[in-house]
Amino acid sequence: MTRLPELPFPLLPAGPQAPWSYGEGALSVRAGAREDLFVPPAGDSLTPASDAPRLLGTPPPGDFQLIARVTVGFVGAGDAGALYLETGEQEWPRREWAKLCFELSPDTPTVCSVVTRGYSDDVNSAVVEGGSVWLRISRTGKAFAFHASADGERWTFVRVFALGDAEKATGARIGFLAQCPTADGCAVTFDSVAFRGYAPKGLRDGS
Numbered sequence: 001m002t003r004l005p006e007l008p009f010p011l012l013p014a015g016p017q018a019p020w021s022y023g024e025g026a027l028s029v030r031a032g033a034r035e036d037l038f039v040p041p042a043g044d045s046l047t048p049a050s051d052a053p054r055l056l057g058t059p060p061p062g063d064f065q066l067i068a069r070v071t072v073g074f075v076g077a078g079d080a081g082a083l084y085l086e087t088g089e090q091e092w093p094r095r096e097w098a099k100l101c102f103e104l105s106p107d108t109p110t111v112c113s114v115v116t117r118g119y120s121d122d123v124n125s126a127v128v129e130g131g132s133v134w135l136r137i138s139r140t141g142k143a144f145a146f147h148a149s150a151d152g153e154r155w156t157f158v159r160v161f162a163l164g165d166a167e168k169a170t171g172a173r174i175g176f177l178a179q180c181p182t183a184d185g186c187a188v189t190f191d192s193v194a195f196r197g198y199a200p201k202g203l204r205d206g207s
Contacts, residue, residue, distance in 0.1 A: 002020060002022065002055060004022060004027065004193060006193040006194055006195060007057065007193065007195050008059070008060060008195060008197075009057040009058055009059055009060070010057055011055045011056060011057040011175055011176075012055070012056060012057065013053065013054070013055055013056075014053075014054040014055075014056055015035075015037070015051045015052055015053045015054045015177075016032060016035055016051055016052065016053050017053070018030065018031065018032070018053030018178065020053070020055050025191055025192070025193075026189050026190065026191040027055070027068075027176060027189070027190040027191070027193065028187065028188070028189045028190075029053060029055070029176070029178045029187075029188055030178070030185055030186065030187045030188070031052060031053060031079075031178035031179050031180040031185060031186055031188065032053075032180065032185050033180060033183065033184040033185050034050060034180070034181060034182070035050055035051065035052045035053065035178075035179055035180050035181070036048075036049075036050045036051075036052055036078060036179045036180070036181035037050070037051060037052040037054075037097075037099065037177065037179060038050075038114065038116075038120050038122070038181075039116055039118070039119050039120045040119070040120070041119040041120060041121065041122075043119070046095065046118050046119070050181065052177055052178060052179040053177070053178055054084055054175060054176065054177045055175045055176045055177075056084065056086070056173045056174065056175035056176075057173060057174065057175055058171070058172075058173050058174075059139075059172075059174055059195070060197065061170060062139075062197060062198075063138070063139050063140050063141070063197070063198050063199035064138065064139050064174075064195065064196060064197055064198070064199070065136055065137070065138045065194075065195070065196040065198070065199065065200065066083060066136065066137045066138075066174050066175075066193075066194075066195055067134065067135070067136045067152070067192070067193065067194040067195075067196070068083060068134070068135060068176070068190040068191065068192060068193045068194075069132050069133070069134045069135075069152060069190070069191050069192040070082075070083075070102040070132060070133055070134075070135055070188065070189070070190055071102075071131055071132040071188070071189045071191070072102055072103075072104070072109075072131075072186060072187070072188050072189075073186050073187040073188070074104040074109065074186065075180070075183040075184070075185070075186045076104070076180065076181075076182040076183025076184075076186070077104055077105070077106040077107065077181070077182050077183075078103060078104065078105070078106070078179065078180070078181035078182050079103065079104045079179065079180050079181075079182075079183060079186040080101040080102060080103035080104070080112070080177075080178070080179050080188075081101070081102050081176070081177070081178055081188035081189070081190065082099040082100055082101040082102070082103075082135070082176070082177040082178070082179070083099065083100045083135045083136070083137045083146075083174070083175075083176065083177070084097070084098070084099045084100075084174065084175055084176060084177040085097060085098045085099070085137055085144060085163070085172055085173070085174050086098075086172065086173050087163045087164045087171065087172045087173075088163075088164055095116070095117070095118055096116065096117055096163045096164050097116050097163070098113070098114060098115040098116065098144065098146075098161070098163060099113065099114050099177055100112075100113050100135050100136075100137060100146040100148070100158065101113065101114070101179075102128065102132075102133045102135065105124055108127055109127070109128040109130075109131070109133075110124050110125070110126065110127055110128060111124075111125045111126045111128060111133060111135075111148040111158065112124050112125065113125060113146050113158055113159055115159075115161050115163070117163070123158075123159065125148065125156075125158045125159075126148060126156065128150075129150075130150075133148055133149070133150065134148065134149040134150070134151070134152040134155075134192070135147075135148055135149075136148070136149070136155060136200075137174060138199050138200055138203075139172065139199065140160075140199035140200070140203070141199075142162060142165075143160055143161065143162050144160070144161055144162070144163060144172075145157070145158075145159070145160045145161075145199075145200070145203050146158035146159050146160075147200070147203075152192060154206045155200070155206055155207065156206075157203055157204045160203055176190050
């Protein structure tokens with residue numbers, strides 16, 4: 001179990017074993033070789049071909065925002081650090097989950113998002129100038145929203161979506177993920193982590 005002073009809930013590891021560490025306000029991890037979390041939409045299986053290390057917890061009931069600045073030591077295509085969300089049963093294979101990534105896609109740092117309801121979709125949202133980007137997952141009522149920011153102040157809308165019914169949304173687990181689908185490993189750091197017990201004022205107004 002890991003406790004971050006910025007979060008009102010503990011975190012537990014999931015997926016492959018990984019060297020999660022926290023110090024001086026930064027959560028760090030290294031994804032191993034060929035570790036990814038994706039269910040190809042053109043495939044015949046609902047089980048992902050691989051898995052990626054995650055550190056997850058259950059937030060308090062109600063609306064929230066989980067925020068972090070993400071820095072990735074990019075090595076190969078698909079390397080990413082992500083904020084992650086899952087609902088429903090906790091046994092694998094996971095059927096309903098989503099991730100908001102800072103990803104090398106395929107050779108350009110990009111904000112990407114994936115929502116999986118059985119199979120995964122895959123969306124590139126914006127190219128990132130620099131080595132870090134701020135990411136935010138929010139729960140607003142029965143829905144979830146993804147945003148990205150260059151400075152942690154003004155937020156750009158990425159997407160809004162539902163995962164399962166209202167009961168599943170209320171019991172969602174959230175946290176952090178690292179992936180390295182094509183290379184031999186990459187380092188990811190999450191700093192400036194923050195949790196707010198309310199939703200953004202608006203999803204498309206920069207707040």
